Amino acid sequence: MASKKGFILLNNQIETIETLTDEQAGQLLKAFYYYNNGREVKLKGLMKTVFNNFKVVFDENEQKYQEKCEKNKQNIENYWKKVKEE
16 A cells, blocks of 8 residues: 555544553554555554554545545546537
8 A cells, every 4th residue: 555645543433542551552553654654564463453443444534535536536627628628
């Protein structure tokens, strides 16, 4: 996965984070940044399970963003095509 400009964390995800120690939460935060910047994430056990739950959300958000970009691209192409025809 290529590097992205950012990622979204939602307030309702805090319950999961609160179950972790501060050290585990720090590891998870680093994993979020690594994943969203295309770097390999090396977690095991519970940490991998928790990360995978967030990863699903990151991937869904990225897919929605890419679909929106494609729709916007199509809209602007259609607009300029219409302008050139007039």
